[in-house]
Amino acid sequence: MNLINNEMEAANGVKIPQIGFGVYKLTKGEDFESAVGEAIRVGYRHFDTAKIYGNEESLGKEIQKSQIAREEFFITSKVWNTDLGYKSTKRAFEQTCKNLKVEYLDMYLIHFAAPHYVEAWRAMEELYVEGKVKVIGVANFEIQHLEKLMKYSKIMPMVNQIETHPEFQQNELHDYLIEHQILHEAWAPLGQGNIELLKNPELKKIAMNHNKTVAQVILRWHIQRNIIIIPKSSNPKRIKENFQLFDFELTSEEMDRINQLNTGKRYSHSPTGYMINPIYNKLMKVFIK
Numbered sequence: 001m002n003l004i005n006n007e008m009e010a011a012n013g014v015k016i017p018q019i020g021f022g023v024y025k026l027t028k029g030e031d032f033e034s035a036v037g038e039a040i041r042v043g044y045r046h047f048d049t050a051k052i053y054g055n056e057e058s059l060g061k062e063i064q065k066s067q068i069a070r071e072e073f074f075i076t077s078k079v080w081n082t083d084l085g086y087k088s089t090k091r092a093f094e095q096t097c098k099n100l101k102v103e104y105l106d107m108y109l110i111h112f113a114a115p116h117y118v119e120a121w122r123a124m125e126e127l128y129v130e131g132k133v134k135v136i137g138v139a140n141f142e143i144q145h146l147e148k149l150m151k152y153s154k155i156m157p158m159v160n161q162i163e164t165h166p167e168f169q170q171n172e173l174h175d176y177l178i179e180h181q182i183l184h185e186a187w188a189p190l191g192q193g194n195i196e197l198l199k200n201p202e203l204k205k206i207a208m209n210h211n212k213t214v215a216q217v218i219l220r221w222h223i224q225r226n227i228i229i230i231p232k233s234s235n236p237k238r239i240k241e242n243f244q245l246f247d248f249e250l251t252s253e254e255m256d257r258i259n260q261l262n263t264g265k266r267y268s269h270s271p272t273g274y275m276i277n278p279i280y281n282k283l284m285k286v287f288i289k
Contacts, residue, residue, distance in 0.1 A: 003042060003243050003244060003246075004247075005017050005019050005045070005243070006018040006246065008226065010158040010159065010183055011156065011182070014134045014158075016107070016135065016228060017045055017074050017228075018223060018227075018228050018229065019044070019223075019229055019230075019243055020046035020048050020076070020228065020229065020230040021036070021044040021047050021231070022048045022187065022230035022231065023035075023036065023047065023049050023053060023059060023232065024048075024049075024050070025053075026053075026055060026232065028054070028057075028058045031234055032055060033062060034234070034236075035233070035234040036058075036059060037062060038236045038239050039239050040062065042239055042240050042243050043243060044239075045072055045074055046074040046076070047059055047074070047076065048076045048077075049075075049076065049077050049078075050077055050080065051077065051079065051080045051095070051096055051099075052080045056077060056096055056099035056100050057099045057100070057101075059100060060099060060101040060102065061101075063101075064101060070102065073106070074106040074107070075100060075106050076107040076108070077105060077107075077108060078108070078109040078110070078111040078139055079092045079093065079096075079108065079109070079124075080111050081111060081112050081114035083120075084114055084115065084116040084117050085116045085119050085120060086119045086120070086123045088120075089119070089120040089123040090123045090126075090127070093108060093123075093124075093127055093132070097132075104132050104134070105132070105133045106133070106134050107133065107136070107159065108127065108135075108136055108137075109136075109138055109139045109161055110124070110137075110138045110139065110141075111139050111140065112139065112140045112271055113138070113141050113142070113145035113271065117138075117145070117149070118148070118149060118152050121136075121149055121153055121157075122152075124136045135158050135159060136157065137157045137158045137160060137161070137182070137183075137185075138157045139161035140163075140271035141157070141160050141162070141271070142272060143172070144272075146160070146176070146180070156182065157182055158182060158183060159182065159184075159185050160173075160177055160182050160185065161185040161187055161228075161230075162184070162185070162186065162271075163187055163188050163266060163268050164184070164186035164187075164188070164189060164222070164227060165186070165188055165191040165197070165218065165267070166191070166197065166200075166203070166261040166262065167191055167194075167197060167261055167263050167264075167265040168191075168262070168263075168264060168265055168266050169259070170184075171262070174225070174227075184225075184227045184228070185227065185228040185230065186222055186227050186228065186229050186230070187230060188267055189218065189222050189227075189229040189230070189231055190218055190231060191267050194267060197214075197218075198214050198215065200214070202258070202260075203218065203258070203261075206250070206257065206258070209254070212248060215238070215242065216241055216242070216245060216248075218258075219231060219245050220245050220249070220250055221250060221255065221258045223246075224249070
């Protein structure tokens with residue numbers, strides 16, 4: 001079963017599947033194998049992981065198990081805060097490739113704008129020039145972080161992966177990314193599955209108009225904003241639904257109604273400040289395990 005997916009073109013011409021599958025908080029073992037296996041069966045080829053998630057090896061095994069050619073997949077991982085730096089980022093990259101059992105990555109991101117991210121970016125530029133990664137970018141970067149990075153970079157970030165959903169639309173940053181030819185990728189595109197958001201009356205009305213779920217309407221809203229999305233689920237029905245987004249289209253009036261839901265409400269912490277806290281780094285390692 002291969003459902004339709006769209007592709008977004010990075011500034012260097014590399015095409016990125018617009019719908020990816022996130023594996024954050026998917027634990028290793030049978031649940032992970034079942035979820036990723038089902039995602040591959042449905043047609044997902046873009047998978048998003050990170051060193052801190054602790055499941056790179058499991059993802060690599062599932063991709064190998066599929067017996068689908070490596071070049072058909074688009075694999076993303078991220079370098080964690082404690083590995084930022086020129087040499088340490090290169091070491092982290094090599095370990096990630098080893099974990100995933102791949103010779104190259106399709107996309108590699110700096111997970112947060114933590115200390116030494118400029119030095120880390122220099123390493124990533126070299127990895128890109130050497131052909132070890134096709135797309136380099138960042139995650140959780142705000143405008144101030146991007147502007148600092150641009151002062152020292154030879155290659156612009158091609159992607160910025162940030163929290164984005166109807167209640168936190170990131171409009172100013174979204175416009176900035178468009179202006180600088182940086183693709184916008186949304187993590188938590190469904191607001192981390194928040195019940196209040198999924199039961200929103202306006203969204204339910206729009207969903208009924210299209211005979212779709214509220215989640216599908218939200219994801220379609222992202223698609224029409226030209227945002228890459230990485231929804232996550234371990235439920236086979238939802239995994240399939242999250243991929244069925246190209247058989248309907250929201251009207252401009254429906255898009256406007258969803259745009260009105262923007263309250264500036266995050267479901268995670270602001271990336272400014274807390275990610276540079278050493279205590280936070282330790283807690284994240286425990287929390288994600």
